Structure formats: C-alpha cells, structure tokens
Amino acid sequence: MSQTPLPNEQLADALMTTSFITMAMINRIGAEHDLSLSMIRVLGILWDRRLRMTELAGYLGLEKQTMSGLIARAEKRGLVARAPNAEDGRATDVFLTDAGTELVKRLQAQGQEALTPLIGKLGESDQQHLQELLERMLKDWKG
Amino acid sequence: MSQTPLPNEQLADALMTTSFITMAMINRIGAEHDLSLSMIRVLGILWDRRLRMTELAGYLGLEKQTMSGLIARAEKRGLVARAPNAEDGRATDVFLTDAGTELVKRLQAQGQEALTPLIGKLGESDQQHLQELLERMLKDWKG
DNA sequence: TATTGTTATACTCTATAACTATA
C-alpha cells in the first residue's frame, strides 16, 4: 500500500531561504562591480562556453532583445566580444574577453569568501556532507 | 600544529549553483504574477512583520527612495498598505493587505511545487538530512 | 541639525512590436 510521496515542504523552504541569503550576498558583490544578477549570470554561463545570442537568451530565460541590450552593455565595458557565427550567417557568437574572464574569477572568489561565515556555522564533517548532498542533487540537472 | 581551516570552496560553489537555479524558478513564478524578485522579497519580509519604510529598505539593502517606488507600486496593486507610525510622526508603517497575504501563501506553495523535481533527485533519507543541515546552517543567521 | 519619507532625474533591465538580413 504505497502512497505518492508528499513533497518535502520544509526542505523546499530551507532551500528558498538559503537562496535568498546567497543571492543577496552575490547581489551586493555584483553592485561593487556595477553588475546586476543577470549580468553575473551571463558572464558565468560564458565562462566555459561560446554561445549564440539566442542560445544565451535561452539559458537565462530572457527574450533575445533583452540579451541584445545586456551584451551591448557588457561589450561596451570590454567584458565580452561578439563575432559572426561561422556556419550561420544570421547568427552572432558571444564569448568572454580576457578582462571578462578575470572578472568572473574575481567574482567567484568573492562569493566563496562571502559565504564562509554562513558555511562556518557547520562543522567540517557537516560541511562535507552538505556539499555531497547538494552536488548529488545538482548532478545532471538541466537548469 | 593546527592551521586556519580553509574555506570550503566546493561547498560555496554548490550553494551558489543551487541558489541560481532556485532563484531562476522563483523568478519565473514571480513573472507569472508580474512580481520581481525584489517585490517578492518585500512581500515575504512583511509576512510576519509591520515595518517602517527605512527598516524595510534596510532588510533588502536598498535605498529608501527605491523602497518608496516599490511600495507605491505594491500599494497601487492592493498588496500592501501604508499607515502613519504611532510613535514617530515622520515615519510610515507598511504591512500586507489580505490580498498580499494570500499572494504570499500562493507564491510559497508554487515555490515548493517547483522545487519538488530537484529535491526528488535525492532519496527520502537524504532529503531529511539535507533539510537538517540547511536548517542548522540558517539558525540564528542575521541575514 | 538630524532623520523620515517623497519627488526629480538618469541608467539598467525587461518585454512587446517592428525592422533587416540570412536561411
């Protein structure tokens, strides 16, 4: 006599609270560099990828026109560059410049630093366990 | 011979990735209701509190003028209300209306539902453990 | 004088609509 498992509401709430706190930290760090959360996401996604405008918009769930504006501003600041796509004459590739790559490294380091006090509320063994659980949850997630 | 514990960089990265995924879900849910992440935070904070404009701005790390605009739009939509503060003639209290309270309940339920597939990647025992670790990490956090 | 809040202004972010160029 099995029943459909109820969603773990308390876990969902804890994830949402954790995420709001983490996002507030990332938002604050971004503000120091005049970067919005969307711009940080764009740069982060481009870390190990060269994408077309439409693909990039798809990753972020934004309209292509919105991406045009974001990329135009990022390009103006020298963080990304655009180049015509080799296969499709209509498409434009976007990728990080060296300055953009350095900035992403910096942001990641600052994010790690900012999270240290929160993480430090757990002992080393619990930290290890939390890391494993999160990584298992994220594995192969198509988000 | 002890050494200063290094910050757990992999855990920090997992928290940031989890948060970006969770925020994307919440952002999508908010969009269905024409609510930005900031507006959702405002409504969420007012869930169990009646706050003055400046206090509210402090919670979100925003300037008071920004909060004036957010609250003006929320008030126009009937989600919050303003009233003069009893003790300080300069201050204005903000609180949820009944419609605002209903909306927050709805948003929380939708958030729980949206997170179910992600949470479901872990077994019940792991879910329970993850919840405990997150709650222990969040306990008494002044964020 | 200092604090609380609003208004004025400017820029970023976002979507809808219209357009150009290529497939």
Place this chain on the structure above:
DNA sequence: TATAGTTATAGAGTATAACAATA
C-alpha cells in the same frame, strides 16, 4: 516563409540629489 539579431518604445527597479515635514 521562418529564424537571428537589432532598434524603438514603455514600464519596473535602482541610485544620486534635492526637498518637505517632523524630531
């Protein structure tokens, strides 16, 4: 005809600056 991208426009979100009212 459909798709990729940009430009035009409008509204929300944000900060800096200036202001009115109260402490």
